Amino acid sequence: MLLEASAVTKQFGGFRAVSDASISIDEGEIVGLIGPNGAGKSTMFNCLSGDLPPTSGRIVYDGRDVTRASPEAHARLGIGRTFQVPVTFEDMTILENVMVGAFLRHAGRNAAHAAAMDILEMTGLAPIRDRPARSLGTPGRKRLEIARVLATRPRLLLLDEALAGLNANEIASAIQLVRAIHARGITLIVVEHVMEVIMSLAQRVLVFNQGRVIASGAARDVVQDAEVIRAYLGQTQWIAAAPAAAVP
Amino acid sequence: MRNASRAAFGWLALAAGAIVYPLVLPGAFYIDVGTTLLLAAATAAAWNIIGGYAGQVSVGHAMFFGAGAYLPLLVYKLWQWPPIAGLPFGIVVSLVLAVLVGMPTFRLQGHYFSMATIAVAELIRLVVATAEPLGAAIGLQGPAVGRGVWDLTFRSGLPYYYLFLALLAMVLATSWWLQRSRLGFYLRSLRASERAARSLGVPVRRCKLLALMLSAAFTSAAGSLYAVKTGFVDPESGLGILVSVQMIIVAALGGAGTLFGPVLGALILIPLQTLTNTYFGGEGSGLTYILYGGAILLIARFEPGGLLDLVYRARGLFAKPAPSSEQSRHAA
Numbered sequence: 001m002l003l004e005a006s007a008v009t010k011q012f013g014g015f016r017a018v019s020d021a022s023i024s025i026d027e028g029e030i031v032g033l034i035g036p037n038g039a040g041k042s043t044m045f046n047c048l049s050g051d052l053p054p055t056s057g058r059i060v061y062d063g064r065d066v067t068r069a070s071p072e073a074h075a076r077l078g079i080g081r082t083f084q085v086p087v088t089f090e091d092m093t094i095l096e097n098v099m100v101g102a103f104l105r106h107a108g109r110n111a112a113h114a115a116a117m118d119i120l121e122m123t124g125l126a127p128i129r130d131r132p133a134r135s136l137g138t139p140g141r142k143r144l145e146i147a148r149v150l151a152t153r154p155r156l157l158l159l160d161e162a163l164a165g166l167n168a169n170e171i172a173s174a175i176q177l178v179r180a181i182h183a184r185g186i187t188l189i190v191v192e193h194v195m196e197v198i199m200s201l202a203q204r205v206l207v208f209n210q211g212r213v214i215a216s217g218a219a220r221d222v223v224q225d226a227e228v229i230r231a232y233l234g235q236t237q238w239i240a241a242a243p244a245a246a247v248p
Numbered sequence: 249m250r251n252a253s254r255a256a257f258g259w260l261a262l263a264a265g266a267i268v269y270p271l272v273l274p275g276a277f278y279i280d281v282g283t284t285l286l287l288a289a290a291t292a293a294a295w296n297i298i299g300g301y302a303g304q305v306s307v308g309h310a311m312f313f314g315a316g317a318y319l320p321l322l323v324y325k326l327w328q329w330p331p332i333a334g335l336p337f338g339i340v341v342s343l344v345l346a347v348l349v350g351m352p353t354f355r356l357q358g359h360y361f362s363m364a365t366i367a368v369a370e371l372i373r374l375v376v377a378t379a380e381p382l383g384a385a386i387g388l389q390g391p392a393v394g395r396g397v398w399d400l401t402f403r404s405g406l407p408y409y410y411l412f413l414a415l416l417a418m419v420l421a422t423s424w425w426l427q428r429s430r431l432g433f434y435l436r437s438l439r440a441s442e443r444a445a446r447s448l449g450v451p452v453r454r455c456k457l458l459a460l461m462l463s464a465a466f467t468s469a470a471g472s473l474y475a476v477k478t479g480f481v482d483p484e485s486g487l488g489i490l491v492s493v494q495m496i497i498v499a500a501l502g503g504a505g506t507l508f509g510p511v512l513g514a515l516i517l518i519p520l521q522t523l524t525n526t527y528f529g530g531e532g533s534g535l536t537y538i539l540y541g542g543a544i545l546l547i548a549r550f551e552p553g554g555l556l557d558l559v560y561r562a563r564g565l566f567a568k569p570a571p572s573s574e575q576s577r578h579a580a
Contacts, residue, residue: 049447075449083447089440091505092433100437103430104449112430152448 008057032202080154101151292510294466300504303439308365314487316471387482503554
């Protein structure tokens with residue numbers, strides 16, 4: 001077991017964004033995290049990456065309790081993440097952005113440069129490495145975020161909607177990239193809205209709704225689950241109301 | 249590579265010009281203006297380490313400059329030491345101040361640091377202005393006549409010109425090294441986004457504190473040289489808010505977060521300030537405020553990246569073909 005979150009709850013005032021969620025991830029898996037908007041996926045991500053300490057519950061990574069560890073400690077331990085809205089270092093070049101990540105494992109400039117170049121080749125950003133990050137569009141920024149976090153040499157990578165807003169071509173090449181990352185031995189948790197992406201990538205899917213994990217299993221089975229369909233289509237009240245009206 | 253060698257050539261030319269300047273224009277007036285310019289460039293470059301690269305806008309750097317300026321004259325007053333011996337003490341006091349201000353405020357983001365620096369600097373100025381041992385409102389003085397080599401009292405302003413040039417060279421060399429080092433990359437990344445930087449393992453608070461300490465030490469050294477040269481400091485000239493504001497404006501005018509920005513800013517602002525002072529005499533000192541205010545408005549409204557950014561963008565307009573050829577190579 002690489003990561004185990006047990007009974008994680010995150011409360012914002014009176015609102016429970018994540019409620020008693022337990023998930024466990026094995027080394028080498030690609031796990032999809034799906035659910036309707038506001039289901040608590042991103043909040044769960046922020047708990048797992050140290051961005052938001054959970055209100056209660058426990059998160060163990062590789063045998064260590066990381067529940068209250070800082071984001072930078074998570075990065076050092078090998079938990080990397082991207083953001084739902086990409087946050088690149090705008091004034092720095094693409095190469096420099098990736099070097100910031102590479103400096104985590106290489107103190108020297110030359111070593112960090114070499115490590116960053118490797119990642120740039122792998123992610124296809126090498127030809128435009130000297131452009132400022134601000135010159136990139138959304139697909140480029142998402143790719144750069146992935147490159148930057150890969151340079152920190154994570155063991156577990158959390159991708160938060162890394163494919164949202166991309167067109168069909170870009171999605172195909174992004175899926176390829178995710179596969180290449182997985183082939184490097186990196187375990188992945190992927191939050192995604194596009195179902196076909198999840199179906200083609202994830203071996204296992206966790207479904208979030210209203211802060212809870214409502215289903216878990218192989219992608220193909222989960223999409224047939226009645227509760228999942230209800231969560232997505234929001235038919236709960238409809239179904240309940242119809243027979244009641246028919247009774248009298 | 250070509251860019252790097254061109255930059256190196258530019259720096260060499262600038263260094264040569266700075267070394268030759270007082271020999272070409274040997275009047276006391278020109279040397280004085282040159283020294284003022286070098287002091288402004290050195291303090292702005294020191295401020296630039298925390299305010300520019302790290303993007304943490306300190307409006308209280310006068311506290312470091314003042315610590316640097318007061319300590320030499322204090323060791324003279326107390327023990328009749330040569331004032332320059334107070335320089336390391338100034339640095340120690342500045343480092344302590346940097347830690348005291350940085351530790352609590354660097355937990356927070358945004359403007360808290362700026363506000364805290366203003367508050368602490370003004371508090372120190374007020375306390376010093378009433379503290380008898382520190383000369384209160386009248387200030388402290390150095391030896392009236394040089395007692396030996398170590399008092400560094402010279403007939404001509406030339407030695408101080410070169411002392412300030414050496415200080416500026418040291419600050420710039422440190423900044424150059426910083427730009428290329430891990431700490432420099434970390435500072436620039438956290439300026440853009442602390443959250444993203446932390447997600448990549450950047451120890452944000454420690455980096456900001458280190459930058460502030462480095463910046464404070466150089467600012468303090470500049471203050472010490474200033475006090476040893478002038479042989480006098482009072483709360484206004486050592487700790488006044490104008491001291492802090494000048495560093496910000498010089499750096500921001502040229503381009504904060506760049507190596508050359510503070511130098512460019514000083515090259516523009518100091519001659520301008522000298523002109524207004526000569527034309528309007530003593531009554532013109534209020535004009536300095538107007539000049540600073542105008543500079544702030546213009547930079548904030550039209551060129552937040554400073555003049556260097558303007559130069560780079562203009563150069564980018566002419567050099568358009570380069571990136572597109574790279575793009576086509578990428579596509580192929």
